[in-house]
Amino acid sequence: MTTSTRRGPYVCGIDAALDVVSGKWKGLILWELEEHGVRRFAELRRGLPGVSEKVLTQHLREMEADDLVVRTVYAEVPPRVEYALTEHGRALNDALAPLGLWGSERIRREGRELVDHADAAAMPRPAAV
Amino acid sequence: MTTSTRRGPYVCGIDAALDVVSGKWKGLILWELEEHGVRRFAELRRGLPGVSEKVLTQHLREMEADDLVVRTVYAEVPPRVEYALTEHGRALNDALAPLGLWGSERIRREGRELVDHADAAAMPRPAAV
DNA sequence: CCGGGTACCTCCCTCGAGGTAAGTACCGCA
DNA sequence: TGCGGTACTTACCTCGAGGGAGGTACCCGG
Numbered sequence: 103m104t105t106s107t108r109r110g111p112y113v114c115g116i117d118a119a120l121d122v123v124s125g126k127w128k129g130l131i132l133w134e135l136e137e138h139g140v141r142r143f144a145e146l147r148r149g150l151p152g153v154s155e156k157v158l159t160q161h162l163r164e165m166e167a168d169d170l171v172v173r174t175v176y177a178e179v180p181p182r183v184e185y186a187l188t189e190h191g192r193a194l195n196d197a198l199a200p201l202g203l204w205g206s207e208r209i210r211r212e213g214r215e216l217v218d219h220a221d222a223a224a225m226p227r228p229a230a231v
Numbered sequence: 232m233t234t235s236t237r238r239g240p241y242v243c244g245i246d247a248a249l250d251v252v253s254g255k256w257k258g259l260i261l262w263e264l265e266e267h268g269v270r271r272f273a274e275l276r277r278g279l280p281g282v283s284e285k286v287l288t289q290h291l292r293e294m295e296a297d298d299l300v301v302r303t304v305y306a307e308v309p310p311r312v313e314y315a316l317t318e319h320g321r322a323l324n325d326a327l328a329p330l331g332l333w334g335s336e337r338i339r340r341e342g343r344e345l346v347d348h349a350d351a352a353a354m355p356r357p358a359a360v
Numbered sequence: 361c362c363g364g365g366t367a368c369c370t371c372c373c374t375c376g377a378g379g380t381a382a383g384t385a386c387c388g389c390a
Numbered sequence: 391t392g393c394g395g396t397a398c399t400t401a402c403c404t405c406g407a408g409g410g411a412g413g414t415a416c417c418c419g420g
Contacts (some may be wrong), residue, residue: 113259116258116330141248205244
């Protein structure tokens, strides 16, 4: 199965939430879906520069199992699949918001610049520091 | 070095925050420190059942570098080191709070079956407290 | 003298998340 | 006829986080 080894007995809510969000692209997927509402597989792929198809599928499936996203398959001739946030996914995003603020402030404090999508697309993983 | 490979160019605040918090015990360390205010190494160790000394040191050092915790060494004969949250650490905890609520709700909502499935028999983490 | 406690460090090894590449089945366009 | 686009799956490989075990230097209680 693709489903990972996680889901230990959680000692607190943070634990549980972090588990659900831990995954290299989960945060960005949530963000993409929040921004655009509904996205197709290839659109998400283009939105997350560097992600491989396998991993994207994997993450999406996990998030579907976690009831964060809905996967809608259209039985059309050129395959079409759409992803959108569920109610819980949206709630998670709301809960993530203050964390995002904290993170932004941290970035600002460190004098590090926010890299936008376009630039990130060009670089693979520059590993600054 | 112990410092991990992270700190890529962040595409958003969530990204940055998750990076800082990602680490098997980071969340729990934050929680422990929030609850008790100040903790010694061995106290933290006992508070995080299952953590190895190496990893605890490692996480603590990273969090210190991230300015989340302060490490106070007392030059005493039996070594004494105390850890406490910094202002930023406390802010992070505050930002983490809604996420914790979301997680708790998630556990409550769907958790029953999952916990059941997680089975107390094997119980890798005694889930003390 | 021995064991236990403090707070680490160092080497070694496992295991799994994530990356790479190829295959699938079908279509439209040039 | 062949390439590109859709949305995957499968097999294989890498690499690093985290775990295990042992070492360090010092002291105290029994």
